[in-house]
Amino acid sequence: MKPRSPFKVVCMMMAACFLLASCSRNSEPAKVGVAQKKDVWSQAEVTRENIKLVLEKPLDEGAIPAAQIKDIQLQGANNKTVTVDFKHESPDPDRLMSDAAATLISYSGILLENKGIGTVEVCLYGNPEPANGKNVTKETVCLAINREDLQKGQDAFTTPVNDYALVFRHASWYKIHPQLYKSLLHKDRLKTRAYLK
Numbered sequence: 001m002k003p004r005s006p007f008k009v010v011c012m013m014m015a016a017c018f019l020l021a022s023c024s025r026n027s028e029p030a031k032v033g034v035a036q037k038k039d040v041w042s043q044a045e046v047t048r049e050n051i052k053l054v055l056e057k058p059l060d061e062g063a064i065p066a067a068q069i070k071d072i073q074l075q076g077a078n079n080k081t082v083t084v085d086f087k088h089e090s091p092d093p094d095r096l097m098s099d100a101a102a103t104l105i106s107y108s109g110i111l112l113e114n115k116g117i118g119t120v121e122v123c124l125y126g127n128p129e130p131a132n133g134k135n136v137t138k139e140t141v142c143l144a145i146n147r148e149d150l151q152k153g154q155d156a157f158t159t160p161v162n163d164y165a166l167v168f169r170h171a172s173w174y175k176i177h178p179q180l181y182k183s184l185l186h187k188d189r190l191k192t193r194a195y196l197k
Helices: 004-027 036-042 048-054 093-111 149-150 164-170 178-183
Strands: 069-075 080-087 117-124 138-145 173-176 193-195
Touching: 048 069, 048 093, 080 093, 080 164, 080 178, 093 117, 093 138, 138 149, 138 164
Parallel strands: 080 117
Antiparallel strands: 069 080, 117 138, 138 173, 173 193
C-alpha cells in the first residue's frame, strides 16, 4: 500500500470538516417561525419574539389587540411568568376593567398552552382619571392567572366578559389604582389589591 499524498489527506480532512459543520448547523432547536401552530407553540422556547408571534392570533371579543403591547417581560427559569404591558385607556372605568379581564382570558388561553409558562399577567398603563385631561401614565390595573387557578375558576373565565368583578375575584392576584377603584360600579365586590388563597 502506498502512503497517501499530503494533498489528499488535507482534502479529506477539509471534506470531513464541511460534513461536520453542515450536520451541526441543523442541530439547534427550532425557534418558532410558525408560532401560530398550536402543536409547535406548546413545545416552543419561551422568548419575547415567540410570544409576540403567537399573540398575533385572532383574540376573543373585548381583548386588547397585540398591536397595543408596550412591553413583554419574562421572569423565572422553568415555570415562567409572562407579563404583558399595554398602553390602554378608556373614559369609562368599568370598560377598562372589562378590557383587562377579556385580555387576561384571551392571552392566558393562548400562552398557557406552552408548558414552559406557569403564570400570565396583564398590566394596563394610562391615566387613572382620564376625565382630568392630564397626560399621565401610571399602572391602572394589573391582574394575573396561573395554570392551577385558571382550571379551578374555569367557569368565570369566559368571553364576552359580562361580569369583570367575577373574573378579578378568580384571578391569582390583582391590583387596581386607588383613583380608578373609586370610580368603579362594582367596587363593593373588589379591593384595591387581592391574592387568591
